[in-house]
Amino acid sequence: MTKTSFSRRNVLAGLGATAGLLAAPHIASAQASAGRVVVIGGGFGGATAARYVKLFSPDTDVVLVERDATYITCPFSNYVLAGIRDLNSITHRRDPLRQRFGVRLVRGEATAVDTNARSVKLKDGASLPYDRLVVAPGIELNYAGVPGWSEQAANTVMPHAWKAGPQTVLLRKQLEAMADGGTVIIAPPANPFRCPPGPYERVSMIAWYLKNHKPKSKILVLDAKDAFSKQGLFMAGWESQYPGMITWIAGKDGGKVESVDPKGMTVTAGFGKEKGAVINVIPPQTAGRIALDAGLAEANGWCAVDPASFASRKAQNVYVLGDASIAGAMPKSGTAANSQAKVVAANIAASLRGVTAPTAVYHNTCYSLVTPDYGISVSDTYRPGPQGVAVVPNSGGVSPARAEAAQRKAEANYTMGWYAGIIADTFG
Amino acid sequence: MPFRIHILAVALVLTAGSAVAQQRIATLDDTALAAQACNVCHGSQSYLSPTMPPIRGVDATTLYTALIELKTDKRPSTIMGRISRGYSDEQLKALADYLSKN
Numbered sequence: 001m002t003k004t005s006f007s008r009r010n011v012l013a014g015l016g017a018t019a020g021l022l023a024a025p026h027i028a029s030a031q032a033s034a035g036r037v038v039v040i041g042g043g044f045g046g047a048t049a050a051r052y053v054k055l056f057s058p059d060t061d062v063v064l065v066e067r068d069a070t071y072i073t074c075p076f077s078n079y080v081l082a083g084i085r086d087l088n089s090i091t092h093r094r095d096p097l098r099q100r101f102g103v104r105l106v107r108g109e110a111t112a113v114d115t116n117a118r119s120v121k122l123k124d125g126a127s128l129p130y131d132r133l134v135v136a137p138g139i140e141l142n143y144a145g146v147p148g149w150s151e152q153a154a155n156t157v158m159p160h161a162w163k164a165g166p167q168t169v170l171l172r173k174q175l176e177a178m179a180d181g182g183t184v185i186i187a188p189p190a191n192p193f194r195c196p197p198g199p200y201e202r203v204s205m206i207a208w209y210l211k212n213h214k215p216k217s218k219i220l221v222l223d224a225k226d227a228f229s230k231q232g233l234f235m236a237g238w239e240s241q242y243p244g245m246i247t248w249i250a251g252k253d254g255g256k257v258e259s260v261d262p263k264g265m266t267v268t269a270g271f272g273k274e275k276g277a278v279i280n281v282i283p284p285q286t287a288g289r290i291a292l293d294a295g296l297a298e299a300n301g302w303c304a305v306d307p308a309s310f311a312s313r314k315a316q317n318v319y320v321l322g323d324a325s326i327a328g329a330m331p332k333s334g335t336a337a338n339s340q341a342k343v344v345a346a347n348i349a350a351s352l353r354g355v356t357a358p359t360a361v362y363h364n365t366c367y368s369l370v371t372p373d374y375g376i377s378v379s380d381t382y383r384p385g386p387q388g389v390a391v392v393p394n395s396g397g398v399s400p401a402r403a404e405a406a407q408r409k410a411e412a413n414y415t416m417g418w419y420a421g422i423i424a425d426t427f428g
Numbered sequence: 429m430p431f432r433i434h435i436l437a438v439a440l441v442l443t444a445g446s447a448v449a450q451q452r453i454a455t456l457d458d459t460a461l462a463a464q465a466c467n468v469c470h471g472s473q474s475y476l477s478p479t480m481p482p483i484r485g486v487d488a489t490t491l492y493t494a495l496i497e498l499k500t501d502k503r504p505s506t507i508m509g510r511i512s513r514g515y516s517d518e519q520l521k522a523l524a525d526y527l528s529k530n
């Protein structure tokens with residue numbers, strides 16, 4: 001690997017008060033001396049960042065601010081819709097971060113960031129000072145981006161289920177209540193958005209449920225886009241596993257949704273009006289609200305970062321990662337957020353000691369199930385480049401178009417292993 | 429010589445009574461950082477994946493041979509061929525060495 005610009009002299013000088021750690025590595029981490037790090041958001045990005053700052057720099061005081069008591073993962077929430085997982089099995093606690101790694105957990109909502117004074121304000125009035133801040137709030141849904149739709153409509157009749165939780169349960173209940181022979185409409189947004197293959201895995205998993213329980217039903221995908229992630233693999237999978245059930249209409253063919261009517265349960269797209277028994281609207285998105293309020297976002301609603309470190313382009317000593325960031329070629333995925341978080345943690349550990357950080361390398365693998373025994377994937381390695389984070393040439397890519405059932409089954413097994421692994425790596 | 433540069437001697441040691449995490453980062457260099465990506469699927473010392481082969485502590489030559497065979501399609505795989513093509517042979521060698529020891 002490339003030579004780092006770390007040097008022993010630098011490191012020892014940088015370690016300063018903590019140099020004794022080298023000789024006596026069992027100094028309790030409570031003796032905070034190598035800076036204060038605040039992390040906003042305890043999802044895949046923020047929780048991983050908090051954990052890995054502690055791993056790379058145990059004497060740093062790390063505070064993780066998160067508004068929700070538990071974390072319900074979007075990954076595998078499509079399997080809840082299919083009835084092959086329950087919500088409980090995708091709900092996780094963050095306590096191991098405290099118990100095993102010494103991260104301080106603060107339950108609350110960050111409402112403002114003062115990047116000059118370097119402090120984070122919480123809803124309850126408390127304020128948290130920081131030397132380095134990590135902002136990983138995920139996404140904000142743009143309800144106004146779909147005319148006729150609203151937060152209230154989403155909570156009652158036309159769920160997005162793009163943040164896992166009550167909306168996932170609502171969508172599942174609607175599928176269960178639907179009569180055999182109904183049409184499920186799924187409306188994915190234009191790029192960029194959280195989890196590019198997610199809507200199409202959702203189509204597959206809803207098809208799995210319908211095939212087994214309501215085989216006369218149909219799925220209509222009204223897309224704002226003309227192409228989508230792993231398209232060839234998904235479409236071949238749909239044809240072989242769910243023949244005749246799924247219709248996908250590209251944006252250019254009139255698929256883009258122009259408005260919805262939650263009362264009449266209709267969707268108007270370029271090609272005309274369609275009634276749905278179940279309607280899943282996946283709206284356009286931006287970075288999480290706190291990133292916007294803190295002035296970290298560009299006009300397009302996403303946060304520009306240095307591709308070598310994910311340091312904010314807008315504020316010093318602030319890092320933005322995960323879905324909220326503009327990560328070049330990397331998709332908005334949990335695996336990508338976890339990978340970016342490790343680079344951020346290394347940069348924070350190094351910068352607090354005044355030494356140069358290791359060279360960034362990023363990784364993403366997104367598995368999707370077409371059926372519970374039929375997995376496909378996209379996987380890439382990335383490095384920082386002049387135009388942003390870029391795929392390493394001649395590497396990565398998607399599962400082969402033609403594969404034996406055994407390969408699809410192996411990828412389905414690996415999907416399960418990936419999930420267990422990333423949960424362990426993120427939350428301890 | 430990144431392996432000789434001890435950046436942060438880290439043992440995760442927590443306040444009395446709490447469990448001691450087993451994962452250790454003896455050095456934080458390019459290879460140590462890159463190797464953390466493997467944890468997501470293969471696990472770390474403190475976690476073993478139910479469906480992926482363990483790689484931590486495996487003999488360096490065995491790991492390196494496997495990675496090169498995956499990279500050159502000599503060994504069939506689902507995604508490791510695609511992943512190993514993201515690294516030079518030297519980087520894979522460094523990763524194999526690191527994983528065998530950490």
Ligand SMILES: Cc1cc2nc3c(=O)[nH]c(=O)nc-3n(C[C@H](O)[C@H](O)[C@H](O)COP(=O)(O)OP(=O)(O)OC[C@H]3O[C@@H](n4cnc5c(N)ncnc54)[C@H](O)[C@@H]3O)c2cc1C
Pocket residue numbers: 040041042043044045046065066067068071073074075076077078108109110111136137138139161162163194195198199202288289290321322323324332333334335336337365366367
């Ligand atoms: C249906 C679906 C399937 C998916 N499947 C996969 C998959 O198979 N593989 C994969 O890698 N990815 C998948 N994803 C994508 C993945 O869920 C996201 O990319 C990932 O969650 C992004 O991580 P994050 O840390 O940026 O944001 P999040 O995981 O959303 O975490 C943000 C956290 O910040 C908290 N927060 C926000 N604002 C504040 C505030 N002001 N104060 C305090 N706390 C705050 C939130 O409560 C939340 O816990 C899927 C997504 C969907 C919708």
